Amino acid sequence: MVKVGIVGGSGYTGSELLRLLYKHPKAEVVAVTSRKWEGKPVWECHPFLKGFCDLTFVSPEIKNFDGCDIVFTAVPHGEAMKYVPQLLDVGIKVVDLSADYRLQKDVYEKAYGLEHEAYREAVYGLPELHRDEVAKADLVANPGCYPTGCILAAAPLAKAGLIERVVFDSKSGITGAGIKPTEFTHYPNLHEAIVPYKVTNHRHYYEMVQEIGELQDGVKVSFTPQVFPGSRGILTNAHIFLKENVSLEEVRRIYEEFYKDCYFVRMQNMVRLSWVRGSNFCDIAVFAGEDRVVVSSAIDNLVKGASGQAIQNMNIMLGFDEKEGLDFPPLFP
Template identity: 60%
Template sequence: MIRVGIIGGTGYTGGELLRLLCMHPMAEVTVVTSRSQAGKPLEAIHPNLKGLMDLRFEDLDPAAIGDKCDVVFTAVPHGAAMSVVPGLVDAGLRVIDLSADYRLPAEVFERVYKKKHLDPRPNVYGLPELHAEEIKNATVVGNPGCYPTGAILAGAPLVRAGVVERIVFDSKSGISGAGQEPSETTHYPNVAENIRAYNITTHRHKAEIEQELGALSPNARFSFTPHVIPSVRGILTTAHVFVNRPMATEEVQSIYEEFYADKPFVRMNKPSLANVRGSNFCDISFEVDEGTDRIVVVSAIDNMVKGAAGQAIQNMNIMYGLDERTGIWMSGLPP
């Protein structure tokens, strides 16, 4: 059994890790930390876990965690992870960080997040469909952002094929991405029966998209605009791909099938938030805009699973030599 700790277990990401790890046959959660809830049972914050997991939140003590765990998931805010990760590494732990702190080279991080990086180290970008080899041996893995996961998986095959001039990613996310803290943004009357574009040209996730897709084709250009729709979970990404030569449907289909041939969590399947809800799948389809230079690729993920906790467990599986599907090989929850 892999002994697992969760640093910051009260938020949505922590809760989702716990929900999924309840079902993992090779991992056991031994520590869950929370500064504010230390001493309380998990179910005080996550009543869905009542009866399933008999643990209490505890204070963060890296040395003690080093004794009780093999690997930790850090589910703390951007900027906070880099303060705690060094201590955890020193305690002999491997770390999968779900914040933005280890996704980008330190200098890019500092430019985008306008914050000094306290723990610069080579970043391992934990998108298993692109970086499984590096993840296998990593000490610290930076788990990808939710939008980048959906966008990169939608675009990578065509970008690597060298045919892409530009992609406009128009993404539509459920509101859970805004976190557990109530705000004007998450107020039901502001979300229901509505939709809004936000950070229209300036969302920080763009840096991850450019890093990963740019590595596959240095001259392609990428735009990104996110929206919030009246859904809790899920991101649908519409990638308007402009290509440099005419392409037939069959060719595009081959490119995607080949790229994802041995990637069990990416399916060529009509995207729908319902079909991936609660699961680690990324469903993708595309349509060639006949007579034009545009191909529209659409992807769907559950932002809390493939976009966060599920992908983190997929990374853990790879780091420990397990089949990457272990414990997370389940259907979505439609309807």
């Protein structure tokens, strides 16, 4: 059993890591931190884990990770950089769920308005694109939730060099905003509403440009996020304008070929968030229009969009089958 630590266990991604890792056959969580909950049992913060997690929250001091083989940093951007270098320097592998290592230093500082004080080179942890690099990495930057659904929706056509422009329209459940209540997440402000926000300047845009640009140079990318009054899930419609006419049959062939060895990407005739809820799957469907191809993707933002994908990366980094601990069907309805 590999020994696992979690920095930042009181939020949604931290609790989801604990839920998923409980049944992992080859990994055991031995340390989980929270400054606010230090010294208290994990189940007091996460009552749904009572009887499944008997750990007590500790402080995020490096000594509390002695003996760990790998650590997940599930903290906000700007915070992970305080811990990641220390962990790497003592030989512990890291999967960072924040944004701190997803982008090049100058791009990160532009997007997040912070000086990066502890920059390290990391592998962008989208396994379907970078599985071989992840397998060799000591530091993996887990992708953002929006970029996961968006990039997977466009990657096959970008790899084929067929995209002129892509417009991502994404709708997310409110857990993507984090566990801390705000005016934006206040129930009366969100109930019976779909709310666009950061309409042209969401920080996740830079990940999409970076990854799609590596597959095909010169693609024009646009992105608008919205929040709907649900807990989990991201539904993305990628409006992809092509350089040449391609039949729907050929588009489907391109996607089937690209994802033929990707267990967690499922080609469907239609997508529904209820078909991926609670799982690490990304469902994709393709549709041909007169002026564009529309590719729809659906993920659970807390699983494939965060903690599940982080465990998928851990599995690859440690030489396990990437399905370990994640090979179960979604929760329906």
